[in-house]
Amino acid sequence: MKTFKKTLLATSMLAFTGLANAAYEIKLSEEDKITFGGFIKVDYRHVDGNVGYRDFWIGGGSVLAEDKSQTKFFANESRINMKFVHGEVTGFVEMDFYGGGGNEIISNSSHPRLRHAFIKYQDFTFGQTWTTFMNTSALAETADFAGPMVGEAFVRNTMVRYKMGGLEVALENPESWGNDGIDDSPDADPASDDMPDIVAKYTFKGDWGNVSVAGLFRELNFNDGDSETAVGVSVAGKIKTIGKDDFRFQVHAGNTGRYVGVTAAPDVYNGEAEESTSYMAAYRHYWTEDTRSSVFYGYIETEESDRERVQYGVNIFKNYTPKLSFGFEVGQFEMKDADADSVYAQVSAKYVL
Numbered sequence: 001m002k003t004f005k006k007t008l009l010a011t012s013m014l015a016f017t018g019l020a021n022a023a024y025e026i027k028l029s030e031e032d033k034i035t036f037g038g039f040i041k042v043d044y045r046h047v048d049g050n051v052g053y054r055d056f057w058i059g060g061g062s063v064l065a066e067d068k069s070q071t072k073f074f075a076n077e078s079r080i081n082m083k084f085v086h087g088e089v090t091g092f093v094e095m096d097f098y099g100g101g102g103n104e105i106i107s108n109s110s111h112p113r114l115r116h117a118f119i120k121y122q123d124f125t126f127g128q129t130w131t132t133f134m135n136t137s138a139l140a141e142t143a144d145f146a147g148p149m150v151g152e153a154f155v156r157n158t159m160v161r162y163k164m165g166g167l168e169v170a171l172e173n174p175e176s177w178g179n180d181g182i183d184d185s186p187d188a189d190p191a192s193d194d195m196p197d198i199v200a201k202y203t204f205k206g207d208w209g210n211v212s213v214a215g216l217f218r219e220l221n222f223n224d225g226d227s228e229t230a231v232g233v234s235v236a237g238k239i240k241t242i243g244k245d246d247f248r249f250q251v252h253a254g255n256t257g258r259y260v261g262v263t264a265a266p267d268v269y270n271g272e273a274e275e276s277t278s279y280m281a282a283y284r285h286y287w288t289e290d291t292r293s294s295v296f297y298g299y300i301e302t303e304e305s306d307r308e309r310v311q312y313g314v315n316i317f318k319n320y321t322p323k324l325s326f327g328f329e330v331g332q333f334e335m336k337d338a339d340a341d342s343v344y345a346q347v348s349a350k351y352v353l
Contacts, residue, residue: 003279008114016017021136023083024352031087033166038080039352043143046071049342056145056332057099057311059264063340074103076110077145080353090120091148092129113230115156121309125161125170132161133259135212135236138248138295143315143329143348148298150260150309152250153214153234166203171196176220176257176306178268179259186222195219209246211237216259220267230273244286251279261300261309269304276302308336313344323352 015232023037046051046069053070081094099113115347118127130136134153139146148156161170173195201214215231220275239247252260256276257267265276278300286292297312314332320326327348334341 010109016326021194021216031085034083035083035085036081037083037353039078039350040075041077041348041350042073042075043077043349044071045069045344046075046346047342048346051333051335051340051342053342057149057344059261059309061333061335061340063236063335063338074108079115081116088122091324092116092120093117095136108247123163125159127161128156128158131155131157131172131258131259132159132168132201133214133216133232133234135201135210135214135234135238135250137210137238138212138236138250138280140248140280141284141294141315141317142296142313143317143327143346144313144331144344145314146262148296148311149279150264150300150311151252151261151278153236153252154255154262155258155259166200166205168201168203170199172199173197175258175339176222176267178266178274186224188266188268189221189223192221192223192225192227203320207240210236210240211235211239217255217256218255218256220257220265220273222268222271228273231255232256232259232268234260241283244292246284248284249280253277264300264307264309266305269302272304274302276300276305289315289347291314292317306337310334310336325350325352330342 025033025035027033048069050064050067052064055074079094079096084091094116095112096115097110097112099111101111102108116129116130118125122243139152140148157172158168159172161168174193174195176190176193178188198217201212203212205209214234217226218230220230221227234252236250241247252277255273257265257274260278265274268274280298282294282296284292284294293316295314299310301308308344309331312330313326313329315329317325317327329346332341333341
């Protein structure tokens with residue numbers, strides 16, 4: 001009888017209701033509910049220059065012998081997520097379609113990729129999600145998948161995290177990464193990573209926006225048996241300005257390695273922990289209630305590997321309905337250390353579920 005009542009309750013409440021965060025909810029009981037969300041995003045992207053084509057720029061790239069132009073249409077950024085709530089326990093899973101595969105000759109199929117999978121209970125988070133070193137509100141709004149990645153903290157890790165007010169402390173998955181091809185220099189050895197990365201962040205919040213200060217402590221391992229301590233710091237935030245406008249920024253320094261720039265800076269290079277300095281700045285302006293633009297700039301330079309990477313651009317987005325928007329963006333990606341650069345233009349259509 002209890003099972004029947006529970007089934008009846010679930011069946012009687014299978015009405016979808018729109019949420020403020022553009023998701024849909026099924027309420028199963030007073031304590032149990034499931035929320036569905038995500039979006040469908042379709043992109044047209046044209047790239048011209050001597051950095052090889054990418055669906056979105058990361059910190060590295062292939063240098064071409066001469067300039068080439070390439071155009072692609074794709075929908076890989078589309079994503080779906082589900083949130084399960086049972087009292088004080090929340091579970092969240094999200095996937096997109098950047099998992100590889102695909103055959104442009106026949107079907108353009110793409111493999112799903114796990115983005116987030118975590119459990120929250122009271123002040124604890126267990127699972128895979130954005131690193132604690134990262135301030136997600138400080139990411140620029142761009143048509144390119146993540147915009148100026150070279151100057152952004154941008155990593156998802158599996159972790160155990162504790163939050164108390166504005167303070168967050170986490171033990172995160174370690175990964176020593178780096179291979180410089182120098183014969184007499186030891187490469188990174190992730191197989192010897194036995195100490196988790198330690199991350200702490202404090203976020204100051206107010207009606208004006210937010211600013212976070214984060215620290216990163218790691219042990220990097222080499223395949224010759226040695227290890228080296230690595231420390232990195234970050235200051236990032238989102239500041240409200242005039243009307244609905246905002247200014248977003250990130251500044252990082254030290255041995256941030258793979259936590260910043262997405263392959264722009266290795267963890268180790270030439271037998272030493274890589275040091276880098278990076279920053280990102282973006283200003284978003286609302287022309288009208290449903291039309292807005294962002295101008296953004298990202299930069300990173302490394303000490304040991306002597307790399308210098310830049311990405312900048314400007315865009316415009318317009319909401320035609322509360323859930324449907326179109327955008328246009330132009331920008332440039334530069335690998336100054338390799339004397340290579342490419343410009344791009346991108347048109348996006350996005351439908352938020």
